[in-house]
Amino acid sequence: MKPRLNSHLQWRTILCLVLIVGLFSPVSLAAAVAGQVDANNVASAPAIDGNLNEAGWNLANSVSKTTIGTPNNTVTMGAMWDNTNLYVGVKVLDGTLNNDSANVWDDDSVEVYIDANNNKGTTYDSFDRQYVKGYNDTGLSSIGSATGVAHAWAAVTGGYSVELAIPWSNLGVTPTAGMTIGFDVGNNDDDNGGARDAQAVWWGNINDYNNTSAFGSLVLQPAGATVTPTLTATRTNTPVGPTNTPTQTATITNTPPAGTSIKVNFQIGTDPAFSGYLIDGGAVYAARGNGQTYGWNVDNTTWMRNRNATNSPDERYDTLGHMQKGGGSIWEIALANGTYGVRIVAGDPSNIDSVYNITAEGVTVVSGTPDAATHWFDGTQNITVSDGRLTITPMPPAPPITRSPLSTSPAAAARRVPRRAPQP
Numbered sequence: 001m002k003p004r005l006n007s008h009l010q011w012r013t014i015l016c017l018v019l020i021v022g023l024f025s026p027v028s029l030a031a032a033v034a035g036q037v038d039a040n041n042v043a044s045a046p047a048i049d050g051n052l053n054e055a056g057w058n059l060a061n062s063v064s065k066t067t068i069g070t071p072n073n074t075v076t077m078g079a080m081w082d083n084t085n086l087y088v089g090v091k092v093l094d095g096t097l098n099n100d101s102a103n104v105w106d107d108d109s110v111e112v113y114i115d116a117n118n119n120k121g122t123t124y125d126s127f128d129r130q131y132v133k134g135y136n137d138t139g140l141s142s143i144g145s146a147t148g149v150a151h152a153w154a155a156v157t158g159g160y161s162v163e164l165a166i167p168w169s170n171l172g173v174t175p176t177a178g179m180t181i182g183f184d185v186g187n188n189d190d191d192n193g194g195a196r197d198a199q200a201v202w203w204g205n206i207n208d209y210n211n212t213s214a215f216g217s218l219v220l221q222p223a224g225a226t227v228t229p230t231l232t233a234t235r236t237n238t239p240v241g242p243t244n245t246p247t248q249t250a251t252i253t254n255t256p257p258a259g260t261s262i263k264v265n266f267q268i269g270t271d272p273a274f275s276g277y278l279i280d281g282g283a284v285y286a287a288r289g290n291g292q293t294y295g296w297n298v299d300n301t302t303w304m305r306n307r308n309a310t311n312s313p314d315e316r317y318d319t320l321g322h323m324q325k326g327g328g329s330i331w332e333i334a335l336a337n338g339t340y341g342v343r344i345v346a347g348d349p350s351n352i353d354s355v356y357n358i359t360a361e362g363v364t365v366v367s368g369t370p371d372a373a374t375h376w377f378d379g380t381q382n383i384t385v386s387d388g389r390l391t392i393t394p395m396p397p398a399p400p401i402t403r404s405p406l407s408t409s410p411a412a413a414a415r416r417v418p419r420r421a422p423q424p
Helices: 410-415
Strands: 018-023 036-041 065-068 074-081 085-093 109-115 128-134 141-143 150-156 159-167 180-189 198-201 216-220 233-240 245-252 261-266 278-280 293-296 304-306 319-322 331-334 338-347 356-360 363-368 376-385 389-394
Touching: 074 180, 085 109, 085 180, 109 159, 128 150, 128 159, 261 319, 278 293, 338 356, 338 363, 338 389, 356 376, 376 389
Parallel strands: 036 074, 036 216, 261 278
Antiparallel strands: 018 261, 018 338, 065 198, 074 085, 085 159, 109 128, 109 180, 128 141, 150 159, 180 198, 180 216, 233 245, 293 331, 304 319, 331 389, 338 376, 356 363, 356 389, 363 376
């Protein structure tokens, strides 16, 4: 596929944050939606020992939203499920650990919040839970029933980890693939003994302990998915013409097995990778040395961003690549011909002066116009690749209206709105 650059669109800032590609039968598209944790379905229950060393754990969600003080820990978490339990794992990197208070939340500890019927109520009901597991604690504090809940903590290099198995029978719901429950995770930090100094949560707020309305969502993913891509590819890429539209020949050396996914984060190339994601730093299409071949039609490194914005849910949503600032409006990845689930997240935590309409193989995957309340948009489509590459481009807007030369009255002139200048 050889899409055409549309120079008249350069004023529109189209931003690509995250791309996830999965081969169907089945496919899991993990954790790319703002405010959503995807729980992998597991065939074998993990050992609840606090170590989080089973292959199914994917601690890709950052607990970094400040609610109290100035948190200085690095906290990541993830979830899994089977027909018996919901499993929650949290890893805390903290150089100063304390367990010296009567209240577990005043020490270094992890809080897990659940709204099992996802009603986002302003008071706790019979489906709502808070569990607090402390560093170096044998017990479990709870609001709501803790019957049957298995829990453990373990020391790790630079901190500790916590693991919980929460029976569905305790929560009063029957799990099914695709089911959504309300969910949040918090971390209490005590750096000097006594009362806690700081708290951070993944998604909610300081009132999580008695109000579920600000919780995020946890979605139970179907069985059979994995998160380890095994696709490799070799390509040649010869730019032609003034628009640098690539032509290609392809040799695909491996077809990804069903249930795998390839996850790409668009960011400044020298910054650390987000856990579980490949980096796209704006380089021209080429083999990346990580088993994948992907990139842009032109060098787009100048137009990659790290906003460091406080409203970003995690680093994936804080980083982005402009798709039209520098002419780099075509992004591709080598894939074997076939049908894929493609998810794209677009947005900018710091700006809302854009129009999002991004296509894969000419099919719109994500679109929207941001405002003060909505900075990010997510979309997923089934996309067929027939030329050895998945091609991502912005879609042109509707053609401008051509006005008659006679429409030059003062009233008509007053109705004209000047085109907005590009923003960085």
